[in-house]
Amino acid sequence: MSKQQPSLATLKTELADVTNAADPRLLALAADSRKGAQLLLKQIQRRLERQEIAERAFQERLHYERRFWAEGKLVAGIDEVGRGPLAGPVVTSAVILPQDFDIPLVNDSKQLTPKERARLYPLILAQATAVSIGIGSNTLIDQINIYQATRVAMQRAVLGLGVPPQHLIVDAMQIPVDLPQTRLIKGDAKSASVAAASIVAKVYRDHLMDTYDQLYPGYGFKKNAGYGTAEHLAGLADRGVTPIHRKTFSPVQKIITTQSRS
Template sequence: MKISEIKAQLNENPTESFIDELKDDPRKGVQQALQSYFRRKKREREKEAAFEQRLQYEHSFWNQGIDLLAGIDEVGRGPLAGPVVSAAVVLPHDFHVIDVNDSKQLSEKKREKLYQVILEQAVAVGIGIADAAEIDELNIYQATRKAMLQAVQNLQVIPQQLIIDAMEIDTSIPQLKLIKGDAKSASVSAASIVAKEFRDHLMRFYDRIYPGYDFAHNVGYGTALHLAGLKKLGITPIHRKSFEPVSKFK
């Protein structure tokens, strides 16, 4: 076989006998292709193991007969503009999308793709939003808790257990506060992706309504272009007046 044909077959699902044959092939290009294949398979095993580790809390609750488990996360606590958005996601027991991880670890392209997969496969997804006015009235911490509770209430099912990233909310549903939960629980990872994508889409929409602040790219964070827009145009209804330096432009 040509080396190009061997590489193509290695990219498919080669048999063990085929791999054994390649080990005895004296060509340097074949051995390099084989080593590349071994490295790729090792990365895949490590990714699979990491995903199974992120399902440990889910399996623990599912094994106790708790079938409806919701992971909850939020995004948007730090920006100067836009809402804080929370998502609650209930995953099916056979969920096996190993790339689902903390949204901060994913590229924009990968996150967008996973967002669609999660929406398609999840048992239920709920979104909660606290806008700039609520953030100014309540403070960002309490507004985040409100958005998280709203996300749970907007689920199409009533969960039996919650796993929440580093927070607690006012509900009678049992909840596990999990520090860095978006990296430890697949359900919270999925919620982090949904919340991030939902908010990014919303900020791109706001960019069309309030041009001049570069919301489509900075999603409300205080970048140079955003601050330049504030200086030139002043504040918008989606700016958080209680946040510095927005308060200077009131």
Template sequence: MTKLTIKQVKELLASTPSQQELELLASDERKGVQTQLQSYYKKQAQLAQKQEQFAKRLTLERQLWQQDVDYIAGIDEVGRGPLAGPVVSAAVILPHDFNLVDVNDSKQLSEKKREELYLKILEVAVSVSIGIADNQLIDDINIYQATRQAMKQAVENLSVQPQHLLIDAMQIDSQIPQDKLIKGDAKSASIAAASIVAKVYRDHLMTFYDRLYPGYDFAKNDGYGTKNHLAGLESLGITPIHRLTFEPIKSKYMF
């Protein structure tokens, strides 16, 4: 049998090689072939680990699905700490066959991966919704209560009524049974999906605000108090999206 070229070996391993094909490659003594084979097995091991971790993040959902709780909403928020912009919450109901293994806590993902997963989640989810508490509401009722309202709004905006809520580190006013999960975005795939949706949605919003209010670097800092943001405050003052009850705005720019 004619031996495959290294290019052909790469193409074979990039597809779905059979056990027989893998055994044939293992018997090929060429260094290039063995290097490609080792790389293949390493990637397979990484994928297996990723799938195992993903399965753990679906444990709570599967337990509830087995109890005939079909519609479980994961809820998470982003934007509690910035000096400007709203706090954004997302609620996501996943299908029972959800298999996007890369869905994890949004903070663990690159911007490119978040954007990619955001579109895929919107495509496959049973329902997705957003809740927003703007800076004025944050100033009126405080960031904690504003976050709870944004989360409640996200749940109420779902096109499918959830039967159970999994919420990251919060509780909301709702008659729907709910679980408050500390670091929930690392424990629940539904919350992780919500964290991605909320993060990408708010990032897009802050990029828009960067064009509307140039000079604060909102597209890069998302409203957090970075050096460039503070420099913008110093030279330009506050904008209509700044949180007036947050420091240093409260003591330095409010008279």
């Protein structure tokens, strides 16, 4: 009597851990003539193909880091979030990754969903050699402008690292610190270190704006992170300017001018 074939549900469970297209279990699945088995095989093959593409892209994002690691240098990636909003600080992060860093999904934070960022955030903190946050408050932004405040916040992030880096990879900015710097356009998509920093900065700032949403309801900070959405502009018109608004930014400035005249 021929051996009974395992159910498709059983096969799906047993093959969930397949990570290699050469896995002998896939040969057995390919020999299974059932339509469901062939569909399962195609699903697994597509998943492995996506994983392979992601892994190749991740290895490419370690290109700059490997160059400095080969010279025995600790390299930090730095990125910012929050240059455009009307409210809240600009937040920067500096991240030093170890040479055995292995989280292929770490990519430009803008390419990731909020759930993906939330899942990657603690993994980055656990694997990183050092992580630091630098803040440029809305007051600082009003005093010296957003570009300069971002540079100061990046400087704070670098100086706050518990382990001093020997080289910086920066997303298109020049940081006022006495360290060699590699400046990359869209660095968060080209460097794993900068990508990790972009995720840390984004999650940190989003949590901050969630708190501000509770302190200053009616502006939609939890949903818009301080950007000038219709809800935010309506809140400004109805409720006025809060202590976290950037008074030098045009829509906020207009509200202040209008209110001062009335």
